[in-house]
Amino acid sequence: MMQHKRWFQTLVTFILIFLLILLISATDFIFDPLFKYVGAVAIPLIGAGVLYYLTRPVMHLLEKYKINRIISIIIVFLLLILFGYLAVTYIAPIAQKQVSKLIENIPEMVDGVQELIIYWQANQENIPEEVNKTINNITANLQTYIESAMSFIFGFVGELISFVFAIVLIPFFLFFMLKDGDKFVPFVTQIFEKKKADNFRELLHKIDETLTSYIQGQLIVSLCIGVLLYIGYSIIDLDYALTLALFAMLVNVIPFVGPFLAVIPALIVGAFQDPMNLVWIGIIMLVAQQLEGNLVSPNVMGRALRLHPLTVITIILAAGSIAGFLGILFAVPFYAIVKTVIVHVYQTYYKKNGDDVLI
Numbered sequence: 001m002m003q004h005k006r007w008f009q010t011l012v013t014f015i016l017i018f019l020l021i022l023l024i025s026a027t028d029f030i031f032d033p034l035f036k037y038v039g040a041v042a043i044p045l046i047g048a049g050v051l052y053y054l055t056r057p058v059m060h061l062l063e064k065y066k067i068n069r070i071i072s073i074i075i076v077f078l079l080l081i082l083f084g085y086l087a088v089t090y091i092a093p094i095a096q097k098q099v100s101k102l103i104e105n106i107p108e109m110v111d112g113v114q115e116l117i118i119y120w121q122a123n124q125e126n127i128p129e130e131v132n133k134t135i136n137n138i139t140a141n142l143q144t145y146i147e148s149a150m151s152f153i154f155g156f157v158g159e160l161i162s163f164v165f166a167i168v169l170i171p172f173f174l175f176f177m178l179k180d181g182d183k184f185v186p187f188v189t190q191i192f193e194k195k196k197a198d199n200f201r202e203l204l205h206k207i208d209e210t211l212t213s214y215i216q217g218q219l220i221v222s223l224c225i226g227v228l229l230y231i232g233y234s235i236i237d238l239d240y241a242l243t244l245a246l247f248a249m250l251v252n253v254i255p256f257v258g259p260f261l262a263v264i265p266a267l268i269v270g271a272f273q274d275p276m277n278l279v280w281i282g283i284i285m286l287v288a289q290q291l292e293g294n295l296v297s298p299n300v301m302g303r304a305l306r307l308h309p310l311t312v313i314t315i316i317l318a319a320g321s322i323a324g325f326l327g328i329l330f331a332v333p334f335y336a337i338v339k340t341v342i343v344h345v346y347q348t349y350y351k352k353n354g355d356d357v358l359i
Contacts, residue, residue, distance in 0.1 A: 044169035044170045044172075044173050045173055046330075047170040047173075048169075048170045048172075048173030048174040048177055049173075049177070049211075050219075051080070051170070051174050052177040052178060053211060053215040053216055054215065054219065055076045055079075055174070055178065056178065057216075058072075058075075058076050058079065059072045059076055059178055062076075073178045076178065077171070077175075091242070091246070094242050095242055095243045095246055098239075098242060098243040099240075099243055101240070102239075102240050102243070102269070185201055185204050188200070188204070189201050189204075199348060202344070203340075203341065203344045206340050206344055207337055207340055207341070210333075210336050210340045211333065214332070214333045214336060215333070218253055219253065221252065222249050222250070222252040223249060224291075225248060225249060225252045225259070225262070225289075226245050226246060226248055226252070228284075228287070228288040228291060229244070229245045229248050229249075229262075229266075229284060229285070229288055230242060230245035232281075232284030232287070232288065233245060233266065233281075233284065235284075236277060236280045236281075236284070238266065238270055238277060238281070239269055239273050240269055244266045244269065247262065247265060248263070248266070249262075254316075254328055254329060257316055257328070259285070259289060263281065266281050267281055267282075311335075312332060315332060315335050316328050318331070
């Protein structure tokens with residue numbers, strides 16, 4: 001029978017999905033309140049979710065020592081408060097001074113570039129008029145370009161951090177996630193019969209492992225990159241070493257693209273301080289990436305995600321054009337979850353039919 005053919009079942013599935021999407025788009029006025037509600041709770045939910053995966057191991061470790069869960073959660077919150085206090089007290093003032101000093105030095109950096117361009121023009125012959133006009137235009141607006149770029153980079157990161165940590169709902173979400181997180185799977189699977197419940201429980205466990213590997217791994221990798229770059233920048237006595245390392249640590253959470261964006265401000269600052277710094281910064285970044293790629297990532301993330309670099313690039317480009325920065329930030333974990341679901345369903349289907357096929 002045709003309806004039992006795999007290609008026919010797949011075609012019907014795609015048609016049904018397409019019809020479902022078409023139906024949702026045609027009745028978007030019904031789902032509009034739901035989308036607004038999801039948008040309202042998305043930021044605190046995502047923020048609490050990230051903290052949940054970071055702090056859950058600490059809570060479980062405390063519970064192994066026979067500490068009550070509520071007491072364990074209180075200790076976790078106290079550790080978060082202590083970490084925030086140390087960051088605000090010892091790191092934030094230094095970073096703020098370095099950022100202020102960097103902004104104050106922008107005119108001097110602009111003058112240096114203009115002098116270099118004037119020297120180059122004075123010692124070159126037969127430069128096309130169009131090239132001269134372009135250079136003059138860039139020179140005239142160079143300070144504006146640099147100030148805009150620096151303001152965007154540091155202003156955006158500062159606003160993002162302030163916005164995330166200013167969300168008062170995050171602690172409440174985190175508290176109940178830590179307290180009742182273990183009850184979620186039994187609550188969801190209780191409506192299924194035992195065989196289906198076991199299968200769905202296995203799927204949720206795989207999704208949980210994927211998110212754990214990605215969130216914990218990505219943040220630990222970013223922290224290691226930030227520390228390694230700070231050590232390297234301090235060795236070569238690079239100006240604004242702490243600020244540049246913190247920026248690299250924050251930007252590195254963006255998969256694949258982050259490491260390339262992280263080094264740009266350091267190269268700009270290093271070039272003005274001493275052109276030889278371009279070589280040293282390149283070497284420092286290369287060493288940091290090699291240590292991260294060969295030692296940190298394999299041991300922290302393992303091979304749980306199994307994402308090809310070309311796939312990651314394609315996902316990031318598509319997500320960036322659709323949803324901007326947030327799309328870039330969350331596209332890879334979302335894709336990893338979707339892939340986990342598809343692989344699980346695929347494996348379950350073949351096991352059901354007597355095949356032992358893995359993808």
